[in-house]
Amino acid sequence: MNIRVKKGHDLKLVGKPTKQLDTINFGPIVKLHPVEFPGIKPKLLVKEGDAVKKGSPIFFDKNHPEIMFTSPIGGRIEKIVFGERRRIEIVEIAVDDNAEEITFESFPPGELSALTAEKIISILCTSGLWPTIRRRPFSKIADPGKPPKSIFISTMSTAPFAVDLEIILENTPQENIQMGIDILQLLTSGAVHLVSPNNIPNSKLAELKNVQRHTYSGPHPAGNVGVHVSHIDPIKNKDDSIWYISLQDVISIGILFLSGTVDYKKYITVAGSAVSVKQHYSVNRGTLISQILSKNNLEASARIISGDILTGSISNRDNAIGFYHEAITVIPNVPDRVFMGWITPGFGKYSLSNTFLSKIFPKREQVLNTSMNGSKRAILPIGAIEKVMPLNILPTMLVKSIIANDIENMEQLGIYECDPEDFALCSFSDASKMDITGIIQDGLNFAELEG
Amino acid sequence: MPSWKVDLKFLRNILDKVEPNFTGNGKYSKFYPLYEMADTFLFTPADRTQNGPHIRDAVDLKRVMSFVVIAMLPALLFGIFNVGYQINPNGELKDIFLAGLKIVLPIILVSYSVGGFWEVIFAVVRKHEINEGFLVTGMLIPLVMPPSIPLWMVAIATTFGVVIGKEIFGGTGYNIFNPALVARAFIFFAYPAAISGDRVWTVDGISQATPLLQASSEEGSKALELLGSQFNWWDMFYGFIPGSIGETSTLAILIGAVFLLVTRIGNWRIMAGTLLGMVLTAKLTNVFGEAVASSNSMLYLPAEYHLVMGGFAFGLVFMATDPVSAAQTDRGRWIYGLLIGFMCVIIRAINPAYPEGMMLAILFANAFSPLIDYFVMKSHIKQRLKRFAA
Numbered sequence: 001m002n003i004r005v006k007k008g009h010d011l012k013l014v015g016k017p018t019k020q021l022d023t024i025n026f027g028p029i030v031k032l033h034p035v036e037f038p039g040i041k042p043k044l045l046v047k048e049g050d051a052v053k054k055g056s057p058i059f060f061d062k063n064h065p066e067i068m069f070t071s072p073i074g075g076r077i078e079k080i081v082f083g084e085r086r087r088i089e090i091v092e093i094a095v096d097d098n099a100e101e102i103t104f105e106s107f108p109p110g111e112l113s114a115l116t117a118e119k120i121i122s123i124l125c126t127s128g129l130w131p132t133i134r135r136r137p138f139s140k141i142a143d144p145g146k147p148p149k150s151i152f153i154s155t156m157s158t159a160p161f162a163v164d165l166e167i168i169l170e171n172t173p174q175e176n177i178q179m180g181i182d183i184l185q186l187l188t189s190g191a192v193h194l195v196s197p198n199n200i201p202n203s204k205l206a207e208l209k210n211v212q213r214h215t216y217s218g219p220h221p222a223g224n225v226g227v228h229v230s231h232i233d234p235i236k237n238k239d240d241s242i243w244y245i246s247l248q249d250v251i252s253i254g255i256l257f258l259s260g261t262v263d264y265k266k267y268i269t270v271a272g273s274a275v276s277v278k279q280h281y282s283v284n285r286g287t288l289i290s291q292i293l294s295k296n297n298l299e300a301s302a303r304i305i306s307g308d309i310l311t312g313s314i315s316n317r318d319n320a321i322g323f324y325h326e327a328i329t330v331i332p333n334v335p336d337r338v339f340m341g342w343i344t345p346g347f348g349k350y351s352l353s354n355t356f357l358s359k360i361f362p363k364r365e366q367v368l369n370t371s372m373n374g375s376k377r378a379i380l381p382i383g384a385i386e387k388v389m390p391l392n393i394l395p396t397m398l399v400k401s402i403i404a405n406d407i408e409n410m411e412q413l414g415i416y417e418c419d420p421e422d423f424a425l426c427s428f429s430d431a432s433k434m435d436i437t438g439i440i441q442d443g444l445n446f447a448e449l450e451g
Numbered sequence: 452m453p454s455w456k457v458d459l460k461f462l463r464n465i466l467d468k469v470e471p472n473f474t475g476n477g478k479y480s481k482f483y484p485l486y487e488m489a490d491t492f493l494f495t496p497a498d499r500t501q502n503g504p505h506i507r508d509a510v511d512l513k514r515v516m517s518f519v520v521i522a523m524l525p526a527l528l529f530g531i532f533n534v535g536y537q538i539n540p541n542g543e544l545k546d547i548f549l550a551g552l553k554i555v556l557p558i559i560l561v562s563y564s565v566g567g568f569w570e571v572i573f574a575v576v577r578k579h580e581i582n583e584g585f586l587v588t589g590m591l592i593p594l595v596m597p598p599s600i601p602l603w604m605v606a607i608a609t610t611f612g613v614v615i616g617k618e619i620f621g622g623t624g625y626n627i628f629n630p631a632l633v634a635r636a637f638i639f640f641a642y643p644a645a646i647s648g649d650r651v652w653t654v655d656g657i658s659q660a661t662p663l664l665q666a667s668s669e670e671g672s673k674a675l676e677l678l679g680s681q682f683n684w685w686d687m688f689y690g691f692i693p694g695s696i697g698e699t700s701t702l703a704i705l706i707g708a709v710f711l712l713v714t715r716i717g718n719w720r721i722m723a724g725t726l727l728g729m730v731l732t733a734k735l736t737n738v739f740g741e742a743v744a745s746s747n748s749m750l751y752l753p754a755e756y757h758l759v760m761g762g763f764a765f766g767l768v769f770m771a772t773d774p775v776s777a778a779q780t781d782r783g784r785w786i787y788g789l790l791i792g793f794m795c796v797i798i799r800a801i802n803p804a805y806p807e808g809m810m811l812a813i814l815f816a817n818a819f820s821p822l823i824d825y826f827v828m829k830s831h832i833k834q835r836l837k838r839f840a841a
Binding site for chain 2: 339349350
């Protein structure tokens with residue numbers, strides 16, 4: 001089926017990446033950031049000075065001791081940084097190119113009869129690829145013990161500067177994708193859904209078996225997995241669950257089972273108006289942003305975002321690219337204090353409202369910086385956020401029920417179908433400058449505890 | 452122009468220099484809302500995004516609210532002209548305008564200064580920012596007042612509207628009723644002689660009845676006959692009639708409506724719903740009046756006359772669309788609008804003591820909007836459950 005999204009918006013921003021693809025190798029240091037996995041309690045398996053192989057477990061989740069987080073490269077544990085209350089913030093590994101690699105059992109394509117769900121889960125968990133599979137509701141790492149009603153593979157984001165699906169497909173043998181899908185299919189009694197943009201009619205996707213194919217069209221957030229799930233197999237309540245995974249991680253799983261080695265590669269984009277070279281790169285998990293941006297000039301005081309401009313997190317050169325992130329976005333971080341900006345005609349201003357003359361040239365790409373462009377105010381429902389909410393959700397009502405901690409209303413209004421990323425454009429367009437994505441996250445946290 | 456730039460830098464420097472006095476342990480930290488107001492009035496705020504989304508739309512509440520005020524300017528300008536015109540229709544344009552200005556300007560000044568005073572008091576006591584919502588309320592209040600209103604009444608009404616209508620609920624965004632309408636309702640109930648009755652238009656010794664009063668003045672006749680030649684439709688559409696300052700010219704109000712719709716600040720569903728509700732109900736009362744040969748003149752008033760008479764157009768464009776006191780769901784906005792249109796005609800027709808129904812209709816719908824939203828929400832929840840069952 002084609003999921004046709006009408007309510008939404010494609011941001012037209014300066015800084016698109018070209019189709020140029022280069023490879024970036026590990027630098028001398030790689031880092032793991034246990035804090036980026038919501039809901040886990042990390043427990044270290046190594047100490048400073050330990051030698052590790054590529055694929056060695058570094059830490060695990062105390063709530064699910066079988067889920068390992070592994071080193072993307074061999075070397076030595078250089079430093080472990082703790083935060084408040086001994087929260088593990090950074091594990092730093094000095095790279096040794098000659099170090100050994102941990103390998104796993106390999107399976108020829110099409111001969112998976114010997115594989116059970118249990119075995120697959122055990123291989124995925126020890127290899128460190130399990131965390132690539134996440135669950136809705138709550139967007140946390142999937143619980144291996146609770147099979148989902150279906151699995152969703154998202155192929156291309158509709159957020160600005162997303163990795164081009166065609167680049168992934170051109171550089172990936174068909175059998176890797178197919179193997180990954182076959183493995184996922186063994187994890188659920190339901191369907192595996194693969195959702196791709198309808199304007200990329202790639203034959204590699206058409207030839208895939210063992211998977212239900214869907215397409216989407218329309219503006220962002222048409223590519224969000226939450227939108228796909230709500231059309232294809234909606235989340236009904238708290239205990240309902242679907243799993244979701246990015247196509248690139250499906251490919252890694254395919255490679256793991258075909259070759260027995262863990263593949264930590266992924267394609268990313270480097271983009272944004274404040275970075276000089278904007279293009280695609282092939283990098284490994286754990287690679288530092290300084291390494292990725294080493295041949296690139298940044299504007300002074302630019303903000304480095306790991307992930308896309310709508311949902312990524314503030315980062316810096318010393319951090320590794322986020323585990324789930326497929327982009328490094330760099331934008332100017334100097335809000336210009338415009339004189340009487342509230343009444344200027346606004347030719348150079350970007351707005352979904354019709355209160356700026358820039359609307360006369362709606363296709364023009366613009367440079368946006370990190371300015372809030374206004375002060376925070378009480379909720380003023382002029383209908384702007386409804387225009388960018390394609391889910392079957394009443395956003396104003398849901399936000400109000402969350403602020404009121406009204407769990408019953410929250411559930412009835414569909415909090416479990418929601419993820420903050422689906423509300424990114426609501427936050428963007430709200431004239432009261434409310435942190436709507438944050439409120440949705442609060443609502444989910446509250447519902448997970450109290451619901 | 453370099454001098455222009457220097458001036459701005461100079462301003463910015465002053466603001467940055469005095470800022471420490473208003474923050475933290477500064478001498479005047481209590482009055483931070485005042486500093487914030489001046490600072491963000493002069494320059495867009497320095498706040499940056501703290502998390503995703505890392506970029507934000509250029510629109511903010513200052514812009515939204517000031518655009519509503521801009522939308523009211525045609526009605527205001529015409530209102531100033533018309534006040535002068537009603538006093539002396541044959542004067543020179545400049546004199547007419549000055550005469551109008553002499554009456555209207557003090558009302559606006561009183562409304563903004565009294566309202567602003569309360570706004571600042573509450574912001575300082577409650578330690579929140581001064582909300583731009585008052586820019587709109589402060590302009591709405593003068594526009595719905597008859598020009599003959601004594602200034603002290605404007606002051607009391609503004610106080611009542613801002614304090615009771617808004618601040619006791621928690622300020623802009625939390626109020627149930629439109630504060631400007633609360634102000635007007637206050638005068639209507641506390642000093643009825645000043646805002647209704649046949650002496651409403653006593654300005655500089657000249658007293659006139661408004662078209663609505665005229666149309667409902669005699670039992671057993673039809674409204675159009677009572678209007679007679681004194682008020683023809685086009686006069687009322689253009690606005691050369693006695694009435695509240697900003698309400699008389701449907702044309703000027705429509706210009707504002709177009710502005711609000713194009714900028715998408717005014718909700719089209721509310722406007723369309725209100726208009727539709729009024730037209731349908733007016734048709735209904737026309738048919739009903741004829742059928743029972745009613746002696747109630749207002750039952751015979753055609754829809755297009757309802758549109759140009761009294762506060763209907765003004766209420767539709769500027770009052771009903773107040774996003775806070777209106778229904779807040781898309782379907783709810785239709786129902787809310789329909790209810791206003793319906794109630795306005797019904798009150799005008801049924802209530803002989805007070806032919807102007809728009810104010811009460813909107814206040815009535817304000818009171819019902821949470822209920823409307825509640826039912827829209829319930830039906831949405833039902834529809835969600837149905838989807839899951841399928």
